[in-house]
Amino acid sequence: MAGETFDPWGSELLSDYEHLFSEFGMQRVDEKVLRRVLNANRLWRRGIVFAHRDFDKWLSAFERKEGVACMSGIKPSSEFHLGSKLTAEEMIFFQKEFNAKVFYSIADLECYADNGIPLAESAKTAVSNLADMLALGLSEKNCFVWKQSEEKRVMNLAYVFARKTTMNTLKALYGERNIGLYFSVLTQAGDILLPQLQDFGGAKNVVVPVGVDQDPHIRFTRDIAAKFEAEYGFKLPAATFHKFFRSLSGESKMSKRDALGVITLSDDADSLKKKVSRAFTGGRATVEEQKRLGGEWKKCVVYELCLFHFEEDDKELEERQRRCASGEISCGECKKEVIEKIQKWMKAHQEKKKKLVPKAEKMLAGD
Amino acid sequence: MAGETFDPWGSELLSDYEHLFSEFGMQRVDEKVLRRVLNANRLWRRGIVFAHRDFDKWLSAFERKEGVACMSGIKPSSEFHLGSKLTAEEMIFFQKEFNAKVFYSIADLECYADNGIPLAESAKTAVSNLADMLALGLSEKNCFVWKQSEEKRVMNLAYVFARKTTMNTLKALYGERNIGLYFSVLTQAGDILLPQLQDFGGAKNVVVPVGVDQDPHIRFTRDIAAKFEAEYGFKLPAATFHKFFRSLSGESKMSKRDALGVITLSDDADSLKKKVSRAFTGGRATVEEQKRLGGEWKKCVVYELCLFHFEEDDKELEERQRRCASGEISCGECKKEVIEKIQKWMKAHQEKKKKLVPKAEKMLAGD
Numbered sequence: 113m114a115g116e117t118f119d120p121w122g123s124e125l126l127s128d129y130e131h132l133f134s135e136f137g138m139q140r141v142d143e144k145v146l147r148r149v150l151n152a153n154r155l156w157r158r159g160i161v162f163a164h165r166d167f168d169k170w171l172s173a174f175e176r177k178e179g180v181a182c183m184s185g186i187k188p189s190s191e192f193h194l195g196s197k198l199t200a201e202e203m204i205f206f207q208k209e210f211n212a213k214v215f216y217s218i219a220d221l222e223c224y225a226d227n228g229i230p231l232a233e234s235a236k237t238a239v240s241n242l243a244d245m246l247a248l249g250l251s252e253k254n255c256f257v258w259k260q261s262e263e264k265r266v267m268n269l270a271y272v273f274a275r276k277t278t279m280n281t282l283k284a285l286y287g288e289r290n291i292g293l294y295f296s297v298l299t300q301a302g303d304i305l306l307p308q309l310q311d312f313g314g315a316k317n318v319v320v321p322v323g324v325d326q327d328p329h330i331r332f333t334r335d336i337a338a339k340f341e342a343e344y345g346f347k348l349p350a351a352t353f354h355k356f357f358r359s360l361s362g363e364s365k366m367s368k369r370d371a372l373g374v375i376t377l378s379d380d381a382d383s384l385k386k387k388v389s390r391a392f393t394g395g396r397a398t399v400e401e402q403k404r405l406g407g408e409w410k411k412c413v414v415y416e417l418c419l420f421h422f423e424e425d426d427k428e429l430e431e432r433q434r435r436c437a438s439g440e441i442s443c444g445e446c447k448k449e450v451i452e453k454i455q456k457w458m459k460a461h462q463e464k465k466k467k468l469v470p471k472a473e474k475m476l477a478g479d
Numbered sequence: 480m481a482g483e484t485f486d487p488w489g490s491e492l493l494s495d496y497e498h499l500f501s502e503f504g505m506q507r508v509d510e511k512v513l514r515r516v517l518n519a520n521r522l523w524r525r526g527i528v529f530a531h532r533d534f535d536k537w538l539s540a541f542e543r544k545e546g547v548a549c550m551s552g553i554k555p556s557s558e559f560h561l562g563s564k565l566t567a568e569e570m571i572f573f574q575k576e577f578n579a580k581v582f583y584s585i586a587d588l589e590c591y592a593d594n595g596i597p598l599a600e601s602a603k604t605a606v607s608n609l610a611d612m613l614a615l616g617l618s619e620k621n622c623f624v625w626k627q628s629e630e631k632r633v634m635n636l637a638y639v640f641a642r643k644t645t646m647n648t649l650k651a652l653y654g655e656r657n658i659g660l661y662f663s664v665l666t667q668a669g670d671i672l673l674p675q676l677q678d679f680g681g682a683k684n685v686v687v688p689v690g691v692d693q694d695p696h697i698r699f700t701r702d703i704a705a706k707f708e709a710e711y712g713f714k715l716p717a718a719t720f721h722k723f724f725r726s727l728s729g730e731s732k733m734s735k736r737d738a739l740g741v742i743t744l745s746d747d748a749d750s751l752k753k754k755v756s757r758a759f760t761g762g763r764a765t766v767e768e769q770k771r772l773g774g775e776w777k778k779c780v781v782y783e784l785c786l787f788h789f790e791e792d793d794k795e796l797e798e799r800q801r802r803c804a805s806g807e808i809s810c811g812e813c814k815k816e817v818i819e820k821i822q823k824w825m826k827a828h829q830e831k832k833k834k835l836v837p838k839a840e841k842m843l844a845g846d
Contacts, residue, residue: 221638228642231635267634268598271588271666274659275595282658291649292641295662299638 129162129324129355136327138163138353148175150209155201155354160420161321165330166350173317174210181307181318182206183349185217185300188238189227191376194421195323195365196241197248198354202321204249212319214255215312216245217303218476221260221267225292231261235476242472244377247465256312257475260299265309269302270295276339285328301333308346315345324353325365357420362392362413375417378462381455388414388451394436395443407436407443414443414450422453496529496691496722503694505530505720515542517576521791522568522721528688532697533717540684541577548674548685549573550716552584552667555605556594558743561788562690562732563608564615565721569688571616579686581622582679583612584670585843588627588634592659598628602843609839611744614832623679624842627666632676636669637662643706652695668700675713682712691720692732724787729759729780742784745829748822755781755818761803762810774803774810781810781817789820 132138139145141162146152148171155161174180184199186192192200206212218238223229229237242257260266274295282294308315320330330351337346356365359373375387394408394415409415415432423429435441499505506512508529513519515538522528541547551566553559559567573579585605590596596604609624627633641662649661675682687697697718704713723732726740742754761775761782776782782799790796802808 221635224638225642261635261638262631264629264631264634267631268588268628271591271628271659271662274657274662275592277658279658290641291644291646291658291661291665292638294658295638295641298658 132163132324132327132353136331138165138327139168140164141167141352144168145171153201153205154424154426155198155205157426158419159355160198161202161352161354163324163353164351165334166348167319167352170317170319170350174212179313179316180206180210180212181215181316182210182212183215183217183304183307183318183320184322185219185303186238186241187219187223187226188234188241189223189229190237191378192241192244193374193376194357194417197244197377197421198357199321199323200245200248200250202352202354204245206319206321207251207254208249211254213307214250215303215307215318216242216250216255216257217263217266217300217306218242218257218259219296219300219303221299222293222296225290225296235259239469239472239476240378242476243465243469244461246468246472247461252471252475256307258306259476260303263306265311266299266302266306269305270298273298273301273336273340276336281332281335285332297329297332300329301336304329304333304349305337305340305344305346308344315347317347317350319350319352321352321354323356323365325356327351327353358413358416360387360391360413362411375454377458377465379458381459384454384458385451388417388447388454391417391447393443393447399442402442403439406439407441407446409433409436412436414447417450417454422450422457499530499691499694499720503698505532505694506535507531508534508719511535512538520568520572521787521793522565522572524793525786526722527565527787528569528719528721530691530720531718532701533715534686534719537684537686537717541579546680546683547573547577547579548582548683549577549579550582550584550671550674550685550687551689552586552670553605553608554586554590554593555601555608556590556596557604558745559608559611560741560743561724561784564611564744564788565724566688566690567612567615567617569719569721571612573686573688574618574621575616578621580674581617582670582674582685583609583617583622583624584630584633584667584673585609585624585626586663586667586670588666589660589663592657592663602626606836606839606843607745609843610832610836611828613835613839614828619838619842623674625673626843627670630673632678633666633669633673636672637665640665640668640703640707643703648699648702652699664696664699667696668703671696671700671716672704672707672711672713675711682714684714684717686717686719688719688721690723690732692723694718694720725780725783727754727758727780729778742821744825744832746825748826751821751825752818755784755814755821758784758814760810760814766809769809770806773806774808774813776800776803779803781814784817784821789817789824 133140141164145168146156149156170180182203184203186196203214207214220231220234223234224231277298304320307318334348337348340346358365359370361373364370392413394410394412396402396405418429418432500507508531512535513523516523537547549570551570553563570581574581587598587601590601591598644665671687674685701715704715707713725732726737728740759780761777761779763769763772785796785799
């Protein structure tokens with residue numbers, strides 16, 4: 113069952129992406145799609161954004177010069193980590209390259225339902241998360257940010273959608289869950305469809321960039337959009353899916369639930385050093401073997417840190433592959449270089465972010 | 480099971496009230512309680528308000544000169560009928576005699592979940608319902624009225640309460656229902672506990688006057704209040720319960736679902752005449768028998784119209800009993816008198832109400 117393969121609230125690693133296309137009807141981000149993605153950044157060039165639903169239609173709308181939008185959100189349960197950074201960068205990319213209006217939900221009600229974090233507490237985390245978004249390049253101009261608990265239109269939609277949602281549908285998609293989590297699914301559908309309310313100009317093409325584990329939410333919301341098409345005129349939201357970024361242990365997806373395996377955008381130089389030093393690599397059992405056989409960069413989380421996040425230059429990335437595979441560099445040396453690279457990136461990011469906290473506070477001040 | 484006996488969304492008649500005290504732990508409105516109810520009106524004197532939970536504690540708080548409050552609501556699915564009038568009169572009584580602050584919820588989200596009526600439509604009905612309340616004597620001064628869909632604090636509480644609510648609890652209380660109705664139960668708990676939020680001065684003694692079929696909501700909300708006592712400081716809400724007012728057919732409780740058996744506060748003189756003329760009575764098979772044996776006023780819905788609603792004077796009521804039981808009056812004659820009584824009451828009410836519609840509109844205008 114779908115509910116067993118995908119768990120939007122879990123941290124399992126989905127190593128085989130192939131069946132998503134055959135079993136779940138996802139579409140590939142292939143050459144044909146890529147050609148239409150303007151100024152494709154590393155996420156697109158390197159196949160990190162690897163699958164989609166109806167993103168080709170979204171591109172067509174853009175090419176027809178229709179206004180397009182992009183929607184996603186964050187559960188404000190902890191500091192931004194490298195997984196949330198992927199979604200953020202996708203949104204910022206759509207905003208910049210496609211002039212897409214960004215709709216960004218702070219999923220504080222889901223955060224309470226799933227993690228039990230009181231709204232007052234998650235409100236503080238939300239400010240930090242949004243400041244990260246701004247530092248990553250989000251423009252506040254073409255952008256609407258809300259907290260679920262403050263946006264009554266979203267909550268109202270959840271109640272509306274509940275009327276055409278059976279328990280069986282929810283069980284099939286998510287397994288046996290408590291009523292709070294079920295209702296947060298309906299609330300999230302409200303988040304995703306909010307941009308299409310009359311208050312925001314009505315029906316439009318919206319793409320939702322998410323990690324691949326969030327697909328149940330996408331499928332559910334697309335069904336809801338179809339069911340309420342007559343009443344609200346919704347278009348089915350499109351989606352793009354990125355691969356998981358693994359935990360530093362290499363074992364599961366990077367998740368807020370795994371504090372030791374996670375790199376957050378608030379980590380200081382020391383903790384970055386400690387964490388990356390202990391990360392899982394593709395190194396051999398002995399120095400001698402490493403020199404003779406070379407490292408296995410395809411298995412290496414440190415390599416993935418560069419691939420997914422910290423090496424923009426494709427040539428440099430290939431060079432790191434080569435040095436590893438040839439045995440030219442040891443894991444220790446490689447880690448040292450990558451740690452420096454990350455520390456440098458983080459320092460710049462955190463300085464930028466610090467200045468943007470007041471702006472984030474203001475954007476979230478609400479009524 | 481509780482869910483089978485009580486159905487807050489159904490219209491069955493609960494003819495035997497006795498088991499409520501033994502099985503469900505309700506308390507009786509006995510002489511001891513009645514002595515403490517100041518200026519008891521017909522609802523109290525005639526045993527229509529017959530049961531309670533912790534209402535004695537509420538009275539004690541009042542007697543200690545603590546401020547007390549009263550909370551109830553209406554599902555704005557149709558015009559006020561004689562059943563909703565009972566709840567309204569209880570609230571107005573508490574406001575007037577105990578200086579209780581009235582909290583009144585327009586349950587438009589439940590109305591959508593249960594009846595599928597869109598919010599825009601129920602908003603119009605809500606104005607009419609509130610105008611009826613005002614015409615019945617509600618003072619807008621010591622009063623807070625809200626729509627569920629507009630009151631984010633209520634919706635937020637629903638999500639909070641969901642976290643400590645299992646599906647099994649909901650199933651045991653309400654049977655198998657859809658997720659919308661389950662969530663409207665949580666929303667109603669939010670309504671009932673709203674008066675105890677800090678925004679309204681924190682924990683206080685609140686009584687909830689309802690029809691006896693609403694007890695599952697009361698029990699559920701009292702459990703929720705206990706579970707969140709540490710976090711919110713809630714006191715368990717008290718409740719008073721009134722007997723059902725029957726459908727004019729005598730067969731089920733008066734309900735919006737049964738258009739022919741229901742008297743609404745908007746009925747005109749003609750339809751009142753038609754409806755009451757066809758009402759179920761305690762009359763005998765023939766005129767001769769009626770004269771010989773007398774009528775059975777205990778079975779008669781027309782008598783109940785006087786008992787519950789349209790005869791304030793206890794002596795007059797007894798006189799009607801006597802005339803019926805002695806065979807002095809026929810059902811036709813009695814109905815004629817009662818129809819005139821009701822028409823007169825309605826005319827006065829509707830004239831009063833008409834003038835109060837703009838005030839109701841203003842109170843519900845919201846943000």
